[in-house]
Amino acid sequence: MILIILIFVVLSVTLAFLIYRRVAYFDLLHVTHEKFDIFYGNSKNSSLGKWSVCYDVDRIYQKFKNQFPIAGFMRNFTPYIIPLKHEMFKQILITNFKNFRNSDFALDVKRHSIITLNPFWLRNESWKIKRSELSPALSSNRLKAMYPLMDDSVKEFSDYITNEIEKSSSMSLNAREISLRYSCNSIASTTYGINAHAYEKSSDVLHYGRKIWQEISKSTISFFNSDQVISNEVNQFFIKLTNQVIQNRRYNNQQRNDLLSFIISLKDKKNASNIESAAAAMTFFLNGFETSSVALCYALYEISKNVRIQEKLRQEITEFCGDDKDQRVPIDTLSNLKYLDQVFYETLRLHPPLFYITRVCNDDVELMTDDSDEKQLILKGTTVWIPIYSIHRDSDYYRNPDEFLPERFDEECGGVKAFRDKCVLLPFGDGSRICLGMKLGTLQVKAAIVEVLRNFEISCDDSTSDEDAKIKPNQFVNSPNEKIFIKFKKIKL
Numbered sequence: 391m392i393l394i395i396l397i398f399v400v401l402s403v404t405l406a407f408l409i410y411r412r413v414a415y416f417d418l419l420h421v422t423h424e425k426f427d428i429f430y431g432n433s434k435n436s437s438l439g440k441w442s443v444c445y446d447v448d449r450i451y452q453k454f455k456n457q458f459p460i461a462g463f464m465r466n467f468t469p470y471i472i473p474l475k476h477e478m479f480k481q482i483l484i485t486n487f488k489n490f491r492n493s494d495f496a497l498d499v500k501r502h503s504i505i506t507l508n509p510f511w512l513r514n515e516s517w518k519i520k521r522s523e524l525s526p527a528l529s530s531n532r533l534k535a536m537y538p539l540m541d542d543s544v545k546e547f548s549d550y551i552t553n554e555i556e557k558s559s560s561m562s563l564n565a566r567e568i569s570l571r572y573s574c575n576s577i578a579s580t581t582y583g584i585n586a587h588a589y590e591k592s593s594d595v596l597h598y599g600r601k602i603w604q605e606i607s608k609s610t611i612s613f614f615n616s617d618q619v620i621s622n623e624v625n626q627f628f629i630k631l632t633n634q635v636i637q638n639r640r641y642n643n644q645q646r647n648d649l650l651s652f653i654i655s656l657k658d659k660k661n662a663s664n665i666e667s668a669a670a671a672m673t674f675f676l677n678g679f680e681t682s683s684v685a686l687c688y689a690l691y692e693i694s695k696n697v698r699i700q701e702k703l704r705q706e707i708t709e710f711c712g713d714d715k716d717q718r719v720p721i722d723t724l725s726n727l728k729y730l731d732q733v734f735y736e737t738l739r740l741h742p743p744l745f746y747i748t749r750v751c752n753d754d755v756e757l758m759t760d761d762s763d764e765k766q767l768i769l770k771g772t773t774v775w776i777p778i779y780s781i782h783r784d785s786d787y788y789r790n791p792d793e794f795l796p797e798r799f800d801e802e803c804g805g806v807k808a809f810r811d812k813c814v815l816l817p818f819g820d821g822s823r824i825c826l827g828m829k830l831g832t833l834q835v836k837a838a839i840v841e842v843l844r845n846f847e848i849s850c851d852d853s854t855s856d857e858d859a860k861i862k863p864n865q866f867v868n869s870p871n872e873k874i875f876i877k878f879k880k881i882k883l
């Protein structure tokens with residue numbers, strides 16, 4: 391009996407302490423914050439699935455940005471500090487990176503779970519080793535060699551659209567769906583060297599590609615942190631897929647300029663296990679699949695809504711790529727299209743696929759808050775939330791921030807570089823953890839935009855509203871709902 395009472399007392403005191411620590415967390419640190427709900431924190435609406443968490447954070451960002459250098463945000467039971475000054479984003483991501491090496495998405499490495507070997511989910515030395523191991527796979531030379539594979543996927547994409555609109559009376563297609571299928575085919579071809587048949591209903595790769603993102607979203611919005619993240623079924627699917635394609639490649643003694651050939655050479659050089667090879671492949675497939683498809687979907691959506699921008703972009707494409715649609719677009723031409731680059735970055739500004747990143751402070755540090763000498767102490771253990779979505783829509787950095795206006799990146803205004811240098815354009819993050827696949831993702835999306843505009847005039851279907859372009863609740867990657875419909879009209883020569 392005494393033991394039961396003792397356990398009860400210990401549990402009650404621990405619980406009381408945890409509640410106190412949570413309620414008083416920001417006050418103890420003297421950090422400004424909105425009043426919050428004991429259970430949901432400041433994220434009641436997103437926790438209840440009413441909207442995306444980025445809108446909860448945006449409310450706090452807008453409210454405090456002109457008054458304080460940082461604000462507190464309690465997401466259910468987890469406290470975050472939101473930096474509100476661009477000088478601080480730069481220090482956290484770049485100049486003081488050594489104090490902020492890891493994100494709070496980090497998972498403990500489990501040898502059987504391939505997601506825990508993905509640099510995005512790794513921390514400290516394991517992250518550093520894995521990142522430098524995989525980086526050469528995406529060098530400029532390798533991308534050049536891989537580009538014809540991407541180009542094949544692009545051609546297949548426009549053939550698919552042509553077939554679909556011939557079958558349909560409305561000529562309207564679901565932009566989210568076609569972008570997802572294109573992206574799946576393209577990244578599966580460059581990663582695994584396979585045709586994912588993503589335009590067919592029975593595509594396993596598409597099925598598991600979707601499933602994995604659903605599972606990741608579910609685990610990151612869960613009240614309690616779990617190391618499981620992806621199910622055994624998904625894990626096994628990707629391990630089996632990699633084993634099979636490696637075996638086939640070896641058996642047929644095939645040479646192909648794709649990421650799989652890099653993975654095989656890494657396996658041979660480092661004697662990597664099957665799990666490590668599957669993890670490397672899954673890093674490219676997983677990180678590239680959903681992000682690129684979201685970027686393409688939003689690009690098509692914004693271009694379809696604006697005739698002037700569409701015409702201007704098509705003019706640039708025709709000028710540099712010619713009228714003959716069967717003449718393929720070389721990689722250098724694609725990379726040199728200036729207005730296309732502006733349209734691409736303007737899309738990512740308004741609709742960043744990852745709408746936030748986090749960093750955990752691993753040593754007490756003082757950050758400059760602006761040009762003055764004022765400093766802000768960030769304590770070891772604090773998790774910082776970089777609100778990419780809010781920064782991109784901040785009227786202090788972007789005039790008419792909600793307007794889609796690629797001209798804001800005109801050369802006379804300093805171009806994309808000026809905004810990236812200031813650390814207020816962060817679709818790929820920045821600093822040592824900047825997106826590893828930035829060049830590949832960029833090529834994949836730009837190539838598809840060019841192909842579409844060479845072949846089709848596009849307009850937004852009347853059934854689609856701006857509401858449909860909002861980020862869905864409960865998602866880790868910014869995804870619009872499935873109601874963005876775009877009309878495609880074939881351009882005849």
Ligand code: HEM
Nearest residue numbers: 509510674677678681682744818819820823825826827831
């Ligand atoms: C438009 C497409 C893409 C966007 C917008 C995007 C965005 C991002 C962002 C915001 C991060 C987090 C950076 C940070 O924590 O500072 C990231 C990390 C990463 N991305 Fe991408 N990404 C895209 C495509 C790709 C592709 C195609 C690949 C691979 C083939 C890829 C591989 C990675 C990897 C491995 C990381 C983890 C890097 C690290 O932690 O060191 N991404 N990406």
